[in-house]
Amino acid sequence: MAFDYDQYIRGGKLPHIWCPGCTYGIVFKSILRVVDTLKLNRDDIAMVSGIGCASRLPGYVDFNTLHTTHGRALPFATGIKLSKPDKHVLVVSGDGDATAIGGNHFIHACRRNIDITMLVFNNFIYGMTGGQHSPTTPSGHLASTMPYGNVDPSFNIPELAKGAGASFVARGTAYHAAGLDKLISGAVQHKGFSVVEIINACPTTHGRRNKFKSPTDMLLWMKDTFLPAVAFDKLPAEKTAGKFPMGVLFKKEGAPEYCETYYGLVERLKKQREGRA
Amino acid sequence: MxxxxxxxxxxxxxxxxxxxxxxxxxxxxxxxxxxxxxxxxxxxxxxxxxxxxxxxxxxxxxxxxxxxxxxxxxxxxxxxxxxxxxxxxxxxxxxxxxxxxxxxxxxxxxxxxxxxxxxxxxxxxxxxxxxxxxxxxxxxxxxxxxxxxxxxxxxxxxxxxxxxxxxxxxxxxxxxxxxxxxPDPGVLPIINRTKPTCPPSEYLPYDDSKGDVPPMANFFEGYRYHVTGLNHGTDGFPVNASPRIHTDELRLMRKVEANKAEIIKYEEYLLEDAEVAIFAYGISGRSAKTAVEAARKEGIKAGLFRPLTIWPFPEEQIADLSGHVKGIVVPELSLGQIIFEVDRCAKGRCKLEGIYRVDGDPINPAQILAKVKEVM
CATH class of the missing domain: 3.40.50.970 (Thiamin diphosphate (ThDP)-binding fold, Pyr/PP domains)
Incomplete structure (x- = not known):
């Protein structure tokens, strides 16, 4: 029987705002399948976002949803999670939202290792505002604010997350849709800060300017560029140029989780007071 | 105790x-x-x-x-x-x-x-x-x-x-x-947000049909609603170029404007027979009180209006005050900001003098007393 997505989608809120050829719908469906597979109670889920195309996703889903200011989803989510540590907090963000204006919050959420799942929809561009270069736009690519080709170096989001202290780091792509469920599910189940970078396509503001003739070409580029980490690691250096690994790239079990540490302190203080009484 | x-x-x-x-x-x-x-x-x-x-x-x-x-x-x-x-x-x-x-x-x-x-x-x-x-x-x-x-x-x-x-x-x-x-717990009143009593399926987080302050559900209590910084409808979802934006923004303003009597609080000190009033808040309000006492000792009828609520501004009170005094003195630790609000409400009915200071020290009572004498 086909999966019933409608059970998780708010009545009357579709169609979504995303352009034809945008791959966000693929990720959207994956998230809903994961929520269903893990049997999460939707009353116990908060989905938080910032500003941008990806950040409109929470409006469509039947959870507790919060669409905040540009780049700030993580600190809002931190306030929620620390207040209610037994609830599931998912953050949806884009490359600009997460790593430019929200870059500081991103590294500090990683450092705290707070039990939040962060899904970064990386489409390499500021789509909503019409195609300006972001911190992940590849070198040389054309953008509305890089008319002569991008001169900015780019971030590698999983490396950034790992370096800053996230305890679960994965990368998937919209092309490899079947694998996404497993990555998002692993991230949600992981205790600690988990980051999944999801490679997406923006044909309207990125592909058109950069010789991708169709949205399909962008998906085929994902197919050729992202290799399973196991296969990638076995390749000689000369064959990995221009390629990137995907899958679970880093996982650390047992790293102290922020809420556990904080409420552990609360408990310890309580015991000390009881001991004295 | x-x-x-x-x-x-x-x-x-x-x-x-x-x-x-x-x-x-x-x-x-x-x-x-x-x-x-x-x-x-x-x-x-x-x-x-x-x-x-x-x-x-x-x-x-x-x-x-x-x-x-x-x-x-x-x-x-x-x-x-x-x-x-x-x-x-x-x-x-x-x-x-x-x-x-x-x-x-x-x-x-x-x-x-x-x-x-x-x-x-x-x-x-x-x-x-x-x-x-x-x-x-x-x-x-x-x-x-x-x-x-x-x-x-x-x-x-x-x-x-x-x-x-x-x-x-x-x-x-x-x-x-x-x-x-x-004070002991319970001595000062404590107000908590009003929560919805309707079933979640009927909850509209920004429903203004029963008053300007809609009940607020907390996250994770079964009311799964949407919160967005975009202008939104009664259901919390974004609206674009809608007459609703205008009426809803008016409601937000009205929450404060229509309840000024409950929100505005101030201290009036020796204002009944005052010929000169001082409008001052915070540390400047304390200096002003001392200045009023010094003035009274010299037989000068000075008084103090000290707002504890500065926003919303006590417009009616200042309009009324300006009709009863020769002048209002406004000491503030800026180069003149709140005096323009006093001016807006006094509408030229009395003299208005500011005392401004931004060198990292408070305005002292002697400075205020000197200005009070000028206005007399």
């Missing part, structure tokens, strides 16, 4: 927050407000509350709103530059109607300015700091005891009207130690 303590203004603010039921503090270190955070970092973990020092001022404001959405009463405290950084998310809380309290211990500015000296030059920012039209409630206590009680009142107003409330005092009162009495 009330507890008697010797506290700094900043510590009294923290005590007031705890009295009001605050269980969430998100902050970032900044002079001269840091003691609010330090005090709560000791106290909140002891009661199972949340204390978190965020990575920056913006994040602290965001975390406070997130905490409040789960039902906690939430506080942040900052000063000058940090207050500027918080403005965008304060606007978010105003539009999404999430209660929270923001303390601004004012120092000199602009920019880094005078971090260790008092200022009152953020007072228009307290009204208009975030972009767009928005309601504002801002309280201006002048004594350590008053910082305690006004902090309790700030939480009450915030919960009652579903809006951020600012408490603005200054470095001198923030750091000054005075004797205060902390």
């Amino acid at each position: 009330a507890q008697v303590k010797l506290l700094q203004g900043n510590e009294a603010c923290a005590e007031g927050a705890l009295y009001a039921g605050c269980t969430f503090f998100g902050g970032y270190p900044i002079t001269p407000s840091t003691e609010v955070a330090e005090y709560l970092s000791r106290r909140l973990p002891l009661i199972g509350g949340v204390f978190i020092q965020m990575e920056d001022e913006i994040a602290a404001m965001a975390a406070v709103i997130g905490g409040s959405l789960t039902g906690r009463k939430a506080l942040t405290a900052t000063s000058g530059p940090g207050f500027s950084l918080k403005q965008e998310n304060m606007g978010f809380a105003m539009l999404t109607e999430v209660p929270c309290v923001i303390v601004n211990v004012m120092r000199g500015g602009p920019s880094t300015g005078v971090p260790t000296g008092p200022g009152q030059s953020d007072i228009m920012q307290c009204r208009w700091g975030t972009h767009g039209d928005h309601p504002a409630i801002c309280l201006t206590p002048a004594y350590v005891q008053e910082i305690f009680s006004e902090t309790v009142r700030a939480f009450n107003l915030s919960e009652r009207y579903r809006t951020p409330v600012i408490i603005a005092f200054d470095e001198v009162i923030g750091h000054m130690r005075e004797r205060i009495e902390i």
Whole structure:
């Protein structure tokens, strides 16, 4: 029987705002399948976002949803999670939202290792505002604010997350849709800060300017560029140029989780007071 | 039995927050407000509350709103530059109607300015700091005891009207130690946000059909609703270019405007027969009180109007006052900000003189007395 997505989608809120050829719908469906597979109670889920195309996703889903200011989803989510540590907090963000204006919050959420799942929809561009270069736009690519080709170096989001202290780091792509469920599910189940970078396509503001003739070409580029980490690691250096690994790239079990540490302190203080009484 | 303590203004603010039921503090270190955070970092973990020092001022404001959405009463405290950084998310809380309290211990500015000296030059920012039209409630206590009680009142107003409330005092009162009495629980009234009673399927988070302040559901209590900083309909979902935006923004303003009688609070001191009035708040209000007493000793009929609510501005009271006195003197630790509000309400009915000072020291009573004599 086909999966019933409608059970998780708010009545009357579709169609979504995303352009034809945008791959966000693929990720959207994956998230809903994961929520269903893990049997999460939707009353116990908060989905938080910032500003941008990806950040409109929470409006469509039947959870507790919060669409905040540009780049700030993580600190809002931190306030929620620390207040209610037994609830599931998912953050949806884009490359600009997460790593430019929200870059500081991103590294500090990683450092705290707070039990939040962060899904970064990386489409390499500021789509909503019409195609300006972001911190992940590849070198040389054309953008509305890089008319002569991008001169900015780019971030590698999983490396950034790992370096800053996230305890679960994965990368998937919209092309490899079947694998996404497993990555998002692993991230949600992981205790600690988990980051999944999801490679997406923006044909309207990125592909058109950069010789991708169709949205399909962008998906085929994902197919050729992202290799399973196991296969990638076995390749000689000369064959990995221009390629990137995907899958679970880093996982650390047992790293102290922020809420556990904080409420552990609360408990310890309580015991000390009881001991004295 | 009330507890008697010797506290700094900043510590009294923290005590007031705890009295009001605050269980969430998100902050970032900044002079001269840091003691609010330090005090709560000791106290909140002891009661199972949340204390978190965020990575920056913006994040602290965001975390406070997130905490409040789960039902906690939430506080942040900052000063000058940090207050500027918080403005965008304060606007978010105003539009999404999430209660929270923001303390601004004012120092000199602009920019880094005078971090260790008092200022009152953020007072228009307290009204208009975030972009767009928005309601504002801002309280201006002048004594350590008053910082305690006004902090309790700030939480009450915030919960009652579903809006951020600012408490603005200054470095001198923030750091000054005075004797205060902390009343027993239950002595001061505590207001909590109204929750919905309808079934979740019927809940409209911004339904204005039964009043200007809609009931607020907390996250994770079965009311799965949407909160967005975009202008939204009664159901909380974005609307674009709709007449609803206009009517809803009018409602946000009306929450404060229509309830001014309940929100506005002030002290009148020897104003009944006054020929000259001083309009002053915070530390300048304290100097003004001393100046009034000195003037009276010399046979000069001076009086003081000291607002404890600066926003919404006590328009009717100042209009009335201006018809009964020869002049109003406005001392403030800025180059002239709140005097324009006094002017707007006095409408030329009496003389108006400002005393301005921004060198990091308070205005002293002698300066005020001299100006009172000029106006006579």
